[in-house]
Amino acid sequence: MKIEYITIDAGQRFDAVMPEIPTNSIINKTVTGCGATYAEINAPRHSVIIEPNVPVIEGKMKKHPQILGVFEGVTTEDIIDFLNTNYNDGYLKIMTTPESFPKVRSAMVQTHTDMHGEWFMLFDECERTIQDAGYRGSITLPMDDFFRCKQKAMVSATPIIPSDPRFEQQGFTMKILRPTYDHKPKMLLIHTNNTVGWVRTLMGQVKGKGHPLCIFLNSTDTIHRMICTYKIEKRCKVFCSYESVKKLRKRDFSRAYSSLEELDEINFFTSRFFSAVDIELPTTACVLIVTDLSFAAHTVIDPTTEAVQIVGRFRNGVEDAAHIFSTNKEMPCKSREEIATRLEECEAVYKQVLQIEASGAGCDTRAQALEGMDYKRFMNADGTRNWFMWDNAYDDERIKQYYTDAELVREEYAKAFHTDCAEHIYPLSDCDRLQRINPRLKMKDLFREIVRQLEILEQNRTWNEYYFLREEIQSQVPMMVDAYYALGAAEIERHNYNMNAIGKQIQENESQQLLTSEKVCGEVYDRLKTGDKLPVCAVNRFMNDLIMRFGIPYRKKVTAKMIGIYFEYRDVRTNKQRFIELGKRII
Structure with missing residues (x-):
């Protein structure tokens, strides 16, 4: 494609250097917001301007109320009324999304309006015809009509040169605005x-x-x-x-x-x-x-x-x-050559199936086969190659490679x-965050992953994300976090990440902490002294009463041997009766 350069100075508007957008051109305006679309809205000719999305059209309609915006909700009849009512009142401007363009075409056919001969068609932000084609095939709906128009152009500050051969066949020129000042942000x-x-x-x-x-x-x-x-x-x-x-x-x-x-x-x-x-x-x-x-x-x-x-x-x-x-x-990324080879092979297979002669039920089978082929997305309705889809495949891989x-x-x-x-680069990453919500992880594997991440987090307490991440993990898996800070990684590993066993261990530890608390120890040492000799049944009653009165969640069987938490002791038998003799205080 032939390239022409046009200089633009700081503060200059588009129409100062290009009073009218020339036909059969792709305009690379280089600088956003310099007024190319504005220039076409005010150009002395009828225009169909194709915009990639509805918000663009809504914004332009607020500034330029003479525009008819066409998108979902606007009917063909609305467009017909606009054409019939306003055709003799100056130059008409229709701004449409690609998906709504068929309504514009239908209205012009019904009103005998010569869109291809008398109207200028402008594709704004034209790189989107390539970048969006992969997930939005309808963005290229106007392309056949675009090439049938005598007056047409594409414009963007960031165009991508398309590979569709019709651009070369119709003698398109790339016109690049070259700022004379430093325009890079x-x-x-x-x-x-x-x-x-x-x-x-x-x-x-x-x-x-x-x-x-x-x-x-x-x-x-x-x-x-x-x-x-x-x-x-x-x-x-x-x-x-x-x-x-x-x-x-x-x-x-x-x-x-x-x-x-x-x-x-x-x-x-x-x-x-x-x-x-x-x-x-x-x-x-x-x-x-x-x-x-x-x-x-x-x-x-x-x-x-x-x-x-x-x-x-x-x-x-x-x-x-x-x-x-x-x-x-x-x-995984593919080179342009690899993509071209794959698409050419797929196209060859698609065309072979398309050329199979069939009748009756065979035609249905062939149609089903074509419909099920992924390459169908890369073909136009008339059986020709969709060059914009090919360009999209190249462009996607180019960007991924970066x-x-x-x-x-x-x-x-x-x-x-x-x-x-x-x-x-931080000790915990986005991938670690993803693992915490991975639905495919079994409970034991998730627990192991949480412990691993908490270990890393505790080794990096000065990291500014420390408290945010700890709170986030706590909100996601509170029981696992509580277990980690209650028992530590080694103890959780010893219990093989079994939540039931770990839960019992935590309860036992909590009971032990309560039993050795200052308040409980004070009660014990007020009532019992070194040298006391008590029947085993009395010690049993004492320990049961102690646990009940202080609300200690002790789940195991209460025995007299628990007095060993507070005193050294020895078993003594007198006349076949068992006693416990208290020795030195432990706590």
Whole structure:
């Protein structure tokens, strides 16, 4: 693809250097928020602008009420009314999600509107057509119509060059804005094996400074786990998809929203809000990106696309930005060549099945075989290759590869940011935290794991996470923690992690502690003296009465020999009657 460079100065808007977005171009605007979408909204032509998510459209509609936003809930009839009512009143602007684009196309067909010949189609934040395709195949629904349009373009501050041959066939040009000033933002990179601990640390550092904390983490489950761990239910909001909102509300967390609302002290955002959305605040924000591979591998972030977009959401700027991330050198990754070989082999098999001649029941069998093949996701409805799905497979593996080594993450970040780097490896990690809630562990194995972690924790009492972790483990497995601090690791090992035996041992120890308490010993020594000679039955009654009066939970049989806790003694027989003669005090 041919590449052209266009310079842009500090403070210049997009339309100052490119008055109109040219057709058959992919615009790399380099700088977020410079006004490319604004330029098309105000361009003197009819436009269909495709945005990746609903919040983007809602935000643009508030600023530009002439726009018709099309997403779930907006009908084809609504679009027809818009076209019929406004067509002669100036240039029309329709902004739609990819999933709702078929409604736009249907409305234009029904109103005999020549979308392909008279309208300009703009794909905004175009890298999402590749990055989201793996879990959201519908994002490429408008592509065939896009290539049929005479006037069309893609735009983003972080585009990924697609491999679809139609770009080359139609003579697309990559136009790159090249800033004449230092446009790279700052980013603190913290590589750690304990992301939960470090998020807690940074929360403490920004608390009370007057800047909202915005945490970008693409895992609703991990977000909910953090909220519960930090006990911040009343101090935070979560911005995520509508489905995730429903999931969180089923877990009794009601402060979740699928559209942008007023921010709270702490705010979590999933990928729905990573790009295109304008977050306008009266002050700067503290931005925190989190990648936690132990809980969710899909929390990896591409430094040169997603991280750039995240920092660029804040129109009033960013006070501080940091990315806390873990790595996994064992994470399986494939090279581009390996992926291409595998996909080509799968495609060959798919096409062979597709070409099998069949009739009647045979056609159903062939259809079932095709439907069951995973490669079906990589094909378009017309049987052609879905190039965006192939690009997605390449892109996923490219990003995963970075997170096998912290240095690879740092190198990639350095392409788009000025970075400061820190490394914090701790004695207990996110993986250890995961083991504590591992449902596959048998009770004895879980007990052994808890003891191991508590031993490590006690050897690192100066660690700033010591009290947080001890409290967290206590809340998860209170009986095991109590047993550890009551008996110690060696005694628990001696009982082979058997909770029943350990429970009995703890009760016995507690009884022993009560029996030797100052109050009980005072009672014994007030009533009994060295040299006393008492019948065994009297000593038995004395010990039973002592245990009853002081409420000591003694579970074993009470005998006269228990007087040995307090005195040395010897058995004496006189006229066939057994006596106990008390010797020197022991306590």
